[in-house]
Every structure is written in structure tokens, then in C-alpha cells.
Amino acid sequence: MKASYIEYKATGSFSPTVVSYLENDIALQPFYSFRPDLEGFRQLLQHKKNTGKRSILTEVLNSQYEKLPVKEVSDLTRTNLDLLNQENTFTVTTGHQLNIFTGPLYFIFKIVTAINLAKDLKAEFPDKNFVPVYWMASEDHDFAEINHTQIASKKIAWNEDVSGATGRVSTKGIRQALNQYKGVLGIEGYADELAKIVETAYTNYENLADATRYLVNALFSKFGLVIVDADDASLKKEFAPIIEQDIINQNSFKNISETNKKLQELGVHVQVNPREINFFYLVKEVRERIVFEDNQYKVLNTEIEFSEEELKAEIANYPERFSPNVVMRPLYQEVILPNIAYIGGGAEIVYWLELKSNFDFYGVDFPILILRNSGLMVSKRAAEKTEKxxxxxxxxxxxxxxxxxxxxxxxxxxxxxxxxxxxxxxxxxxxxxxxxxxxxxxxxxxxxxxxxxxxxxxxxxxxxxxxxxxxxxxxxxxxxxxxxxxxxxxxSLQERNENFGLFYVKQGSEFIEQLVEHFKPLDFQFTILTE
Incomplete structure (x- = not known):
């Protein structure tokens, strides 16, 4: 494929705030740590504090990777899992919901950006190691956002009434959507290869988190990607002190609300607003908000409630039952990972700008924010028509x-x-x-x-x-x-609607290799790839 590039601003598809961030607008500088360039990474690496216990992280990851067939986890991924135990190893992370069949193209683009940034940083800082990470948003509960994808202008939907964390949702009901997706793939090119991958993912694994891990590993393991499911008791235990402080003292609500006022004064449209308590209670098929009413901590839509002392005991004994919402998930991520960069879309970058004061309050390093690569896939036919x-x-x-x-x-x-x-x-x-x-x-x-x-x-x-x-x-x-x-x-942009499936049918794994070849994480230009 041939690549050409245009400025993000020229596309007319990115918010003024994102463009201002990329252009180093001085007004936004108080809301992040270091610039998204090599010099910024050099400065962050000099100041980086160690967070989380690497031994716990690698133990959890190795346990999760036991769910995958040994032969399907690449040597590079296994090397990266081992490297996470070393103090000179850092992660480059992107995260996303567990969209069925990966959802829109930008799911793929996010991960490729993480892979390429890790390679670029290794080339610049050879004495250190950088591991690309996909953080599965397995605790998210909005099934309606992930239960469908669009391929060849056809919507494929998994219509089922579910509740609780999406990572725990059983895959038993996905057969109809799976058959429809495979039907659209057809029988030509690499259709059979991709059909086998999705069939294995959604029929051999009982829940959506495990299915998504298999699918993403099948696509990206050769590039050394490490996949994290943070819905885990051992990882939550590391976060437990902040869970307790934040629920009782409502620190994130105060910090982020104050930041949002400052951003709004600059004309920034804030993406998320904090609640007084920014955690859910998570058990089985229940993920409900925690609220403070009548001197009790209550779980909405249930009979569950705690006094302050009971709440502290519950957090200490069962930290896995406390699930961070959208404003606390990034902090949880940075506590348990040795992370130096977060890769997100335009709206994500803006919402991360809301969070730095809360990171400062808890003494946790704020990662460098990287706008994920965006791209447009152009068929030979469309390119010829355009030229004519x-x-x-x-x-x-x-x-x-x-x-x-x-x-x-x-x-x-x-x-x-x-x-x-x-x-x-x-x-x-x-x-x-x-x-x-x-x-x-x-x-x-x-x-x-x-x-x-x-x-x-x-x-x-x-x-x-x-x-x-x-x-x-x-x-x-x-x-x-x-x-x-x-x-x-x-x-709207192709990447926000179309699934990767038919591009893979045409080129197989070469499709992803082409993205890896042409995406440039620190150039911040929109990529047009033409057959």
C-alpha cells in the first residue's frame, strides 16, 4: 500500500482542543505532564517513579496467558512478559472496550500505535525496554456500546439482555451474530483464516474478556503485544488504599471538578464529569454505583449497604468488588503498570486532560498523552475514480x-x-x-x-x-x-464506522503489517493508505 499524510487540522474531523494540544497551546500546558515527543519522554523517564509491584503484575499476566494455547503466544510476547519484571522496562498502553469482532477500525489503529511507539522508544532509549499493552475494559458495563459492529455497511448485532461487567458476559448467545459476521466475510482471500479466528474466540471461550484476549492475541501477538485484564483481586489489592481514600473523602470529585471549571473557562468541552463517589460495586452480574446516603454507603438498586468501618473492611478483604468508573480507571491503570504513555482517540485525550490534578493529589505519575494514529483505507478502484x-x-x-x-x-x-x-x-x-x-x-x-x-x-x-x-x-x-x-x-471517518474484517479478507495479516509499516506515532499526521 502507498501512504500519504495530511495534517489532522486539515481533515476537519478533530476538535479544536486536540489540535491545540498537538500545537503546544500554552493554555493547555497545566493539564498534562510532558510533551508528546522524544524530549518529553526523556524528561519523564528521568522523573519516573516506580509504581505497582512488578512481581504481582507478571504473576497475574502469566496466569491470564495460561488461558491461551501455548503455541499461539509468540516468543516476543513471552519475552515482553518476562521483561516487565525488570526495573528498566516500561509500558506503552492503549485501552478499549471489548467490542465484538473488534468493532470499528480505530480499535486496530490504537493497538498498532502502541506497538510502533514502543519500537520508536526502544530505538531512542536502547538501555530501556518498552512493552506495548492493550488494556481490556472488561469492567465496563455498557453492553449497548460494544454489542455490534458495521462491516460492508451491514450492522451485525448481538442482541441479548445482559448486565454487569461486560468482560464477564457469557458468549453463549453470540452464535447468530457470529454467523452473520462470517457470512459477510465470504469465501475469498483470507476469509477462512479470519472466520476460524473469530469462531475459536467466541465459541472456545466462555466469557467476552477471554474471547477478546484470544482474538487480539491472534492478530497482534507476533508484534509482542501484552494484553491486560485488570478485573483481578491481586491487582485491585494494590489499588485498595486509593479506593478507600477516594470513596470516603471524595477527592477525585473535588480535584476533577475544579479542573473542569478551568478547562471550561478556556472553551474546552469537557468529556466526563466526576461523581461524588467514582466507584461501582461489582459482584457476579451486578455492577452498580456506590452512593453515600444517610451516613451509609449504599449500592444502588440493591439492598447492600455499609457503614464506614464495614466499607473499609470490605475493601481490605474484597478489593475486586470495587470497580473504578471512567475517571478513576486511568489512575488504577497507572498504579499497577510501569506506564509512560497512554494512547487514545481525540475525545480520550481531552478527558485525560481533566485528570492530572487527581494524579498529582495521589502522587502518581501522569503518562504522556499520545493521539492514536488515524487512517483512511482506499481501494484501488476508489483511487482510480478519484484520479480520473x-x-x-x-x-x-x-x-x-x-x-x-x-x-x-x-x-x-x-x-x-x-x-x-x-x-x-x-x-x-x-x-x-x-x-x-x-x-x-x-x-x-x-x-x-x-x-x-x-x-x-x-x-x-x-x-x-x-x-x-x-x-x-x-x-x-x-x-x-x-x-x-x-x-x-x-x-464520518471510515475508522469510526467500518470494521477491519474485509480489509483482512483482502490482505490477511499483511493488512496489519502495512499499518505497522506506515503509522508514525509521533508525527501526528493523518495517514491515507492506497492499494
Whole structure:
């Protein structure tokens, strides 16, 4: 595949806050630690405090990896698991929900970014080791966000009434969605290879966390990826002191609320708002919020409640029953991992900016925030159509109407733009206004008003001319629609809608290898990959 790159700002698809962060806007500097560049990593590595017990982390990980077939875990991943025991080893982490069949393309892009950043850091700091990590959001409870994917414009959904942490959801009910997904893959190319991977993942493993681990390992183990499921008693025990402090003293609510006020004053649209208590109670199929009412800590929609002393005892004895929400999960991650970078999408980067004051409060290092690589996959057919129409792939980042209008203006043999004509008419009215004002000063504004009305009429006429000419070029404009719909399904970035499946069917594992080859984590440019 051939790669070309454009600035994120030029795509029109990323928030002003993300663009400002990448451009080193001084106003945002208080909300993160170090810049997302090699110098920033050099500074962080000099200041990095050791967090978490590596022996516990590796023990948990090795136990989790026993659930995978030995032959399917690469030597590089096993080496990375061993390296995590060494003090000069650090992680580069991305996280995401357990979307079925990996969900949209950006799931894949996130992990590739982590893999490449770990390689880049090793090249820059050869005396240290860097392990790419995928953090499974196995404690998330929003099943509706992960129970579907879109492939070839077809929505595949796993419709089932479930509750509790999604990682614990049984895979028994996924058969219909699995068959539909395999049906869309077809029988050509590498369809059978991918079909076997997803079939094994969702039928040989009893819950969604284990199924997702198998699927992600099958795709990325050759690159040394380590997969973490933090829904674990031993890992939660390390976090228990902060769980207790935060529930009782509501520190995160105070810290993050204050930060959000400052961000809003800068015009930043905050992504999440903290609650007074930012933990759920997690048992079996129950994951419900903890609230403080009538001097008791109560679990919503249950009869469970604790006094303060009972709560402390419960946290000490059963830390696995306390599940962090969206504002506390990042802190939990940084407590148990020797992490130096978090890779997320645009909205994630903004919400992490809300959290630094809470990290500072608890004395936990804040990682460097890296915007994940974004990309557009372009078929040979779409590229050829684009070239024949005299367009570039970058042109398609415009909205469809503007794209068509600009194409018509550039290609029509007829005079469609009335800008020159209006300039000439405008000069006539300016002379009339001067003359009329000499006769009667009140006629000047009247002449100006007539000029404005005529200007409006002239440009309405221009729109009608363009609309008429569009009918004359209907076939070409339909081709623009076809390419636009392929590259921007549903009217938004391809990576936010389309699943990776059909790209894998065409190229097999080479598809991911191409992403690894062309994605550049620290360049911060949008990647266009063309067959």
C-alpha cells in the first residue's frame, strides 16, 4: 500500500482542543505532564517513579496467558512478559472496550500505535525496554456500546439482555451474530483464516474478556503485544488504599471538578464529569454505583449497604468488588503498570486532560498523552475514480456539497461564477451612492440597501446556475458520491464506522503489517493508505 499524510487540522474531523494540544497551546500546558515527543519522554523517564509491584503484575499476566494455547503466544510476547519484571522496562498502553469482532477500525489503529511507539522508544532509549499493552475494559458495563459492529455497511448485532461487567458476559448467545459476521466475510482471500479466528474466540471461550484476549492475541501477538485484564483481586489489592481514600473523602470529585471549571473557562468541552463517589460495586452480574446516603454507603438498586468501618473492611478483604468508573480507571491503570504513555482517540485525550490534578493529589505519575494514529483505507478502484475526476483523496475530506460544487466550478465549460460580474456591478452602485448622496444624504443608505438586495439576488442566481450544471454532470457526480460513501461511510471517518474484517479478507495479516509499516506515532499526521 502507498501512504500519504495530511495534517489532522486539515481533515476537519478533530476538535479544536486536540489540535491545540498537538500545537503546544500554552493554555493547555497545566493539564498534562510532558510533551508528546522524544524530549518529553526523556524528561519523564528521568522523573519516573516506580509504581505497582512488578512481581504481582507478571504473576497475574502469566496466569491470564495460561488461558491461551501455548503455541499461539509468540516468543516476543513471552519475552515482553518476562521483561516487565525488570526495573528498566516500561509500558506503552492503549485501552478499549471489548467490542465484538473488534468493532470499528480505530480499535486496530490504537493497538498498532502502541506497538510502533514502543519500537520508536526502544530505538531512542536502547538501555530501556518498552512493552506495548492493550488494556481490556472488561469492567465496563455498557453492553449497548460494544454489542455490534458495521462491516460492508451491514450492522451485525448481538442482541441479548445482559448486565454487569461486560468482560464477564457469557458468549453463549453470540452464535447468530457470529454467523452473520462470517457470512459477510465470504469465501475469498483470507476469509477462512479470519472466520476460524473469530469462531475459536467466541465459541472456545466462555466469557467476552477471554474471547477478546484470544482474538487480539491472534492478530497482534507476533508484534509482542501484552494484553491486560485488570478485573483481578491481586491487582485491585494494590489499588485498595486509593479506593478507600477516594470513596470516603471524595477527592477525585473535588480535584476533577475544579479542573473542569478551568478547562471550561478556556472553551474546552469537557468529556466526563466526576461523581461524588467514582466507584461501582461489582459482584457476579451486578455492577452498580456506590452512593453515600444517610451516613451509609449504599449500592444502588440493591439492598447492600455499609457503614464506614464495614466499607473499609470490605475493601481490605474484597478489593475486586470495587470497580473504578471512567475517571478513576486511568489512575488504577497507572498504579499497577510501569506506564509512560497512554494512547487514545481525540475525545480520550481531552478527558485525560481533566485528570492530572487527581494524579498529582495521589502522587502518581501522569503518562504522556499520545493521539492514536488515524487512517483512511482506499481501494484501488476508489483511487482510480478519484484520479480520473481530477480530484485528490484530500479533497474528499470536504462535505459532499462543497466537494461537488468545487468540482463543477473547476470542470464546467460554462460561466458559473458571477464574482467578476458582481464586482463590476458593485462599482456601479458605489458611484451611484456617491452621486446620490450629493443630491440628498439620505439617499446613500437607500442605495446601499438596494446594492445588498441585488448582491443577494446575483449570488442566488449563481447557486441556480451551479445546480443546473450539476444535472448536466450527473454521472460524474454520482461517482463522487460512490467514492465519498466508501471513504466516509455514514458521513464520518471510515475508522469510526467500518470494521477491519474485509480489509483482512483482502490482505490477511499483511493488512496489519502495512499499518505497522506506515503509522508514525509521533508525527501526528493523518495517514491515507492506497492499494
Amino acid at each position: 475526476m481530477g480530484l485528490t483523496l484530500t479533497d474528499f475530506f470536504q462535505d459532499t456539497n462543497s466537494l461537488k460544487t468545487n468540482w463543477i466550478k473547476a470542470n464546467s465549460q460554462n460561466q458559473l461564477q458571477l464574482k467578476q460580474e458582481w464586482q463590476e456591478l458593485g462599482q456601479v452602485f458605489d458611484r451611484m451612492k456617491t452621486q446620490n448622496s450629493k443630491i440628498d444624504p439620505t439617499l446613500g443608505p437607500s442605495t446601499e440597501a438596494i446594492k445588498k438586495r441585488l448582491e443577494h439576488a446575483v449570488f442566488n442566481l449563481e447557486k441556480k446556475l451551479i445546480k443546473a450544471e450539476k444535472r448536466n454532470y450527473e454521472t460524474r457526480l454520482n461517482q463522487i458520491d460512490q467514492v465519498k460513501n466508501e471513504l466516509f461511510p455514514g458521513g
